[in-house]
Amino acid sequence: MNFPILSSLILLPTIGALFILFTKSSSGKYQSSKYVALFISLANFLLSLYLWYVFDKNSVDFQFVENREWLSGFINYKVGIDGISILFIILTTFITPICIISVNATITNRLKDFLIAILIMETFMIGVFCSLDLVVFYLFFEAGLIPMFLIIGIWGGERRVYSAFKFFLYTLLGSVLMLVAIISIYWITGTTDVEKLYELGIQVEYQNLLWLAFFSSFAVKTPMWPVHTWLPDAHVEAPTVGSVLLAAILLKMAGYGFIRFSLGLFPIASENFTMLVYVLSLIAIIYTSLVALMQEDMKKLIAYSSVAHMGFVTLGIFTMTQQGIEGSIFQMISHGLVSAALFLSVGVVYERYHTRLINKYGGLVSIMPRYAIVFMVFTLGALGLPGTTGFIGEFLILMGAFEKNILVAMIASLGVILGAAYMLWLFKRVVFGEMNNQELKSMKDLKTFEIITLSALVIPILFFGFYPEPLMNSIEASVENTLNMYNFDLINNLASKD
Amino acid sequence: MENFQYILPEIFISISIMLFLLVGVFKKNSASLIYNLSNISLVILLALIINLSSLDTIYLFNDSYLIDNLSNYMKIILVGSGIFVMLTGSKYIQVINLNKIEYPILILSSILGMMIMISSNDLIVFYMGLELQSLALYVLASFNRDNLLSTESGLKYFVLSALSSGLLLYGCSLTYGFSESTNFDQILINSTEFNYGTTFGIVFILVGLAFKISAVPFHMWAPDVYQGSPTSVTLFFAILPKIAALSVFIKFLYTPFANMNDQWQTIIVFISIASMIFGAVAAIGQKNLKRLIAYSSISHMGYALAGLATVSNQGIQSSITYLSIYLVMNLAFFSCLFMLKRNNKYYENIEDLSGLSKKHPILSFSLLIVLFSLAGIPPLAGFFAKFYVFLAVIEQSMYFLAIVGLLATVVAAFYYLRIIKIIYFDPEKEEYETSHNLGLKITLAISTIFILAYFLYPSSITEIVSKITMI
Secondary structure, eight states, X not given: OOOOHHHHHHHHHHHHHHHHHHOOOSSTTOHHHHHHHHHHHHHHHHHHHHHHHHSOTTOOXXXXXXXXXXXXXXXXXXXXXXXXXXXXXXXXHHHHHHHXXXXXXXXXXXXXXXXXXXXXXXXXXXXXXXXXXXXXXXXXXXXXXXXXXXXXXXXXXXXXXXXXXXXXXXXXXXXXXXXXXXXXXXXXXXXXXXXXXXXXXXXXXXXXXXXXXXXXXXXXXXXXXXXXXXXXXXXXXSOHHHHHHIIIIIHHHHHHHIIIIIIHHOHHHHHHTHHHHHHHHHHHHXXXXXXXXXXXXXXXXXXXXXXXXXXXXXXXXXXXXXXXXXXXXXXXXXXXXXXHHHHHXXXXXXXXXXXXXXXXXXXXXXXXXXXXXXXXXXXXXXXXXXXXXXXXXXXXXXXXXXXXXXHHHHHHHHHHHHHHHHHHHHHHHHHSSOOOOGGGGGOOOOOHHHHHHHHHHXXXXXXXXXXOHHHHHHHHHHHHHHHXXXXXXXXXXXXHHO | OGGGGGGHHHHHHHHHHHHHHHHHHHSTTOHHHHHHHHHHHHHHHHHHHHHHTTSOOEEETXXXXXXXXXXXXXXXXXXXXXXXXXXXXXXXHHHTTOOOTHHHHHHHHHHHHHHHHHHBOBHHHHHXXXXXXXXXHHHHHTOSTTSHHHHHHHHHHHHHHHHHHHHHHHHHHHHHHHHSOSBHHHHHHHTOSOOHHHHHHHXXXXXXXXXXXXXXXXXXXXXXXXXXXXXXXXXXXXXXXXXXXXXXXXXXXXXXXXXXXXXXXXXXXXXXXXXXXXXXXHGGGOOBHHHHHHHHXXXXXXXXXXXXXXXXXXXXXXXXXXXXXXXXXXXXXXXXXXXXEETTEEOOBGGGGTTHHHHOHHHHHHHHHHHHHHHTOTTSHHHHHHHHHHHHHHXXXXXXXXXXXXXXXXXXXXXXXXXXXHHHTSOOOOXXXXXXXXXXXXXXXXXXXXXXXXXXXXXXXXXXXXXXXXX
């Protein structure tokens, strides 16, 4: 057995959290705790980069697999990664240190508890992307609710209690059906090991119901229309860092789940329900874009734009084409970076002026030029300008969609235009225009740590926008393999019907 | 005479009870002494039971008394939790002036009654054990006799419990009349053919037992009794009678009435679903923590019964696992309650927890863990308890039960979250005294760590329980 690198990735943040729990800070500011948290999360980031480096991009098998007896021999603790999961892990480990650096601005009370919550959250998020057993997956998937509930509830805004409850109960309600499905899979096939399930396949007659049960969980988490309403509330009330985690990583769990489980385990049902997903995705893209246009609160606008972007993701996944799925994964990574950056940018002005209402701002370019530049990059990333990561994701998804269904693709393209409309309008109202509000004059430009976090996000957005090759290389083989298995099952099923 | 070595634990505890009574009568101010002696005798009792537990199935006294894996395991968790109940409550009963000699003696007698219930293999022996524990419990419920709520709860418990005992006895007599025996194994042999008499017998017996574990629709006593009794007695009520009654439940369903599972399965499924839903919904509006935990225990018993409804060994084992984890969670929860003390007064309303996390981070963290675990959120122990039950339920394709049960957990999650909200999100109130009671702290630490770390080795209880096979 080699060095258990994935388990280390999962456990390292928790160990860090325990460490913080038992350290006493002499001053009330918990500076030392913050350095410990930053150190741990950076170490985890480096570890994940090393993982990426040694990861074999051409192999379609799961790598770094660890398999340990866990539940009295019938369910194993099994983790492993392939090209689909590796990028999400890196995204998680990359966003976490950024969050920890930015707690400076937003969190004033109980900093120590907050750092512990973030690190525990990181453990669960990495666990979700690594797990190769349905029960282990469920465990991590659900466990993430606890720290997020506390992050929204303790450090959130005025209506935090309502939002925290809504977030928790919505997600839990979606997930319990998935638990029934997971246990049913165990009794139907005798295992919950994802690798074995890929080989065995699940009988056709069960697939539709099981797919729906998984869908109920992922649809809430994605979130898809009409169960998206928890997201704007949660985003608006969560502290900046909470919003970043939520948008950048938590939403990706569902997209990842769609590819790994819905497509992988229930190919025939996925084919049956394609139209349902198309319709819901299109509604999400068009409807929430229109809703976003009308928002007066910056965070709410970005939250709705997240729903629209995730609509593209689900659309791309269910085109079942190489371009569509690769585009979806790329879009998720891109959205992870861009939405994190946008929420941080909103956090910057919110921390200075304590309002998120768009009409209170205007003309920031004259007093905060640096801020205007980075905010512009993020805006363009969000609307998918060529040269940013957002473009590549959307472009590939639309390519995939055109291949399968031209009407769907055309409606989805409208979403791109609407996306440009609400993002540019937001940018115009906040950064350009007359500075009518005299109080804004006293606002200072970016501080050092803000420059660090925001430029850390600008670099990958532009770099991978111009040169997506490194990311595409990692996912290509695995996506191809997933699709091959998918098509193979479909053909087999057709053959057995005749 | 050589049989007596097998019931050494029962003999030992009976002698201890009589001895302590004598000491209490002849020695003045011996309440604390007897309390500690009782606790020590429970530890010895536990050792004696563990010593016997390596043996195989043993029938005693004309097959009316049975010692097997089920009874051994149940007795071990019974006495084990008895020790912790005594440990956590010691300070409490001193503060509210209940430290009298009768208190530990009544607890010991009811434990003796429960042990007899658990081991009984005969209707008459079973009923004797049941009445011994019930009589002790009536007195315990009204032990704080100057308190209106406590006397009310004692009376209420007495009247309703007597009614249910009557029903139970009627069921026993019907069963005896139609199967010509009081011995469980004999009833099984004689009841191969369907007849209405035994079916009625089953229904009445199940009603009586459902009352003892406070399952819907026989739960009416639970909230009042839980709220009115002294908290240490509430803890006792929440754990020990449930262990005994559930073990008798298993025994009745799978020994004398094993052939008639078509008849009782529907009843159990109904009781289980009703308890899960009612417990979850009714707890939402509660303001008193003890009352809330009464409703929560109703819904937890629903999940434990869901395992029994499956008619499979896996189901029985999952129920026992559920019960074991449930009692640890309750121990932890009540340990936290015992810590809410200020100026010799204990606080038990949900509002009293407001903002607890600012001044008492460790206590609040334990409560957080316990409440999420009670709600069944992974990776805590409560999730695995539910997971095992649903594993067994879905194995038998009882999807309706599984889905209703899981949806009820979402409703239940709401009121657990509400408590967490009050602890963590609400403005703080006055500080509570720091507890210096070692027994309390140890109990809280052990149970919280158990809940938190259970996922590291989640089959620990299952492996022990897997020896218990009834079919």
